[in-house]
Amino acid sequence: MYARTFSGTVHGIDGLIVTVEVDIANGLPQFDVVGLGGSAVKESRDRVRSALRNNECQFPIQRITVNLAPADMRKEGSGFDLAIALGILAASEQIKETPVKMLVLGELALDGSVRPVTGVLPILLEARRHGFTHAIVPLHNKAEAGLVDLNIRPVRTLKEAVRSWLHPNANGSENERLEEEEQSEEIILPHAPVLDQNVQKDAGDFGEVLGQAFVKRGLEVAAAGFHNVLLIGPPGSGKTMLANCMPSVMPGLSMEEAFEVTKIYSISGQLSAHGGLIGKRPFRSPHHTITAAALAGGGSHAPRPGECSLAHNGILFLDEMPEFSRAVLEVLRQPLEAGYVTIGRAKQVYTYPARFLLIASMNPCPCGFYLSPDQRECTCTPLQVMKYRSKISGPLLDRIDLHLEVPRVPVELLGERRQEELSATICKRVEHARAVQTKRFSGRPAYPFNSGMNGKDLRKHAQLNEDGKELLQAAFETLKLSARAYDRILKVARTIADLDNAEQLQAHHVAEAIRYRTLDRGVLA
Structure with a gap:
């Protein structure tokens, strides 16, 4: 029996979609996870086994092989646990295949509760690019997941994940509907961004x-x-x-x-x-x-x-x-x-x-x-x-x-x-x-700042008048500046001119930029 789910991991700063293939065959009981997984991935076998047994699910006493594709890329982390568990349930015909294209993320505790994982945002952005419409994520990651335009189903436990897997767009039975309404304030996600203010400490004035x-x-x-x-x-x-x-x-x-x-x-x-x-x-x-x-x-x-x-x-x-x-x-x-x-x-x-x-x-x-x-x-x-x-x-x-x-x-x-x-x-x-x-720099949205100007930009946007040219040339020879220092003085002068609403660089803009090169001027020598 074969089933397939989808999960994800992080490669560099971008997400990587991982296909979780589960095959259950007759033979001596064995549980193998292949696909170049790290130690946390290998240990998922024990977490998944205990989580299934502690949530009234049957763990197949057969040969279970889980493959994480692409198999030639190393995968780290515990975020595949929930996808592996749902894949085992589907392969053993305890649940049906989900009717939508769904990504599954989450670490399982031994009692079946779902713990948070890292890298949810880049993974879900990559999932949306690959045409996924739904995603099951840990409840702890709901605000982060809500930044992506997908149908997000945050879950607390394996049972909730199974319900979301089978009924991704519906509330299910009356009892399930009432239960979800009681939790709706915590589960339903707005897609509007929520600012996280904890990255930066309170600034002085x-x-x-x-x-x-x-x-x-x-x-x-x-x-x-x-x-x-x-x-x-x-x-x-x-x-x-x-x-x-x-x-x-x-x-x-x-x-x-x-x-x-x-x-x-x-x-x-x-x-x-x-x-x-x-x-x-x-x-x-x-x-x-x-x-x-x-x-x-x-x-x-x-x-x-x-x-x-x-x-x-x-x-x-x-x-x-x-x-x-x-x-x-x-x-x-x-x-x-x-x-x-x-x-x-x-x-x-x-x-x-x-x-x-x-x-x-x-x-x-x-x-x-x-x-x-x-x-x-x-x-x-x-x-x-x-x-x-x-x-x-x-x-x-x-x-x-x-x-x-x-x-x-x-x-x-x-x-x-x-x-x-x-x-x-x-x-x-x-x-x-x-x-x-x-x-x-309207054509360069990635870094529209003067400090990022290249040689072409300097020739176009940092043109000096005659007095400015003479002053900078004299400073270059007197202070024995490098070519990089010469360019950086021009960039700073361009910023000073922008603060003064000046189109062309003047001598006093260059003079102020040179004043900011204390070590080059030998003031502290």
Whole structure:
């Protein structure tokens, strides 16, 4: 006897439809799962057997073979349990085939309850593309599944899954109908997106930061053009506080960006039970002890997104950047340049999106008081300072658009407690500059920001007047800039011009962009 159900798994950031074939034949009792499944898939045999027996279902005392196709791709996770159980019931003729094209996801507990799984959103998006009309998912995943235009049947137990399998469009008997009506507030799914606010912590407000007008202006430019920032200053100058205020001036996600971010968090299992579409830009702040695999993503068999991808379309904040190991920091070079992370394995290559705004902070030296004699005497030797700064390589530093010096706040200013410009006011200017860029790059919806301009875009949209050309040429020769630094100054100048509603780049736009290259100017040398 043969039956077939459909389930799914995640490959990279996309879903993969898996055909679950079940064959029951005469012979010695045996239960085999083939199709290149991982350890969690192999262990499904015991979970499925116990769940069927504990729900008044007959477990066939015959030779059972389950194949997960395509058989040449490795499959991880426990999301196939429910599909295997329904396939066994169908193959043993305990239930009939479902009349619709249905996808089944869910992990089974030993008592037959259905537990949540990860990656529901990308799997259901792929299912819709393949013509599926219905899906059975765990109740815990109902908000996430409701983002996809399918007939979703969230279930708590194996019995509910069987009912949904047999009657995908009906309520069944009168008793079943009454039971479902009692649970309707929890089960029926709206297709309207539900924002998950748990990805981003509460942001600060620039109105709470006293002084630091130059740094605030630089961060405004960074938010407007999605430019990477390095904050350099002594301890207590407000670097971390300034970085934590950045989300308050970042515009919300577009629908396309929101789906990308939500897919990544779904795969990582970091969507809350009641969360749906993520509407705020992520803010990730990993500890300096993080490993390269945790930052870029990875895993022995089925790689998962790392912090770079979890910060996609948002902010990645590295506090005290030189405290991170140099090998970990070098991982950032590819995503900062290309906007994605590539992870190679023996048989597969996985690509995860990782286009984020990098904000990093550092002290000028290990003790933090280099060139700050008004605060405290620096106790570091020149060798210690050089070793401290060498943690950040030249190529990595070249990929950071703005180097902002953050001086300590004078005590006189602390006593004034004057009203500073609020983040809401800054955000309006940022949104205006973003609107200009969206119109400019209308043919490139994936990344319509100035920081993503290529050489062709720079020649077309970053044209300098004569004074600007002379100034940039002089800076290039005097500061011995690289070609990449030259282009990044042009990109920052383009963003400054957008904030000023200027079509052509002027000399003062270029001058301001050069001011934001503190390390290139040798200010902290």
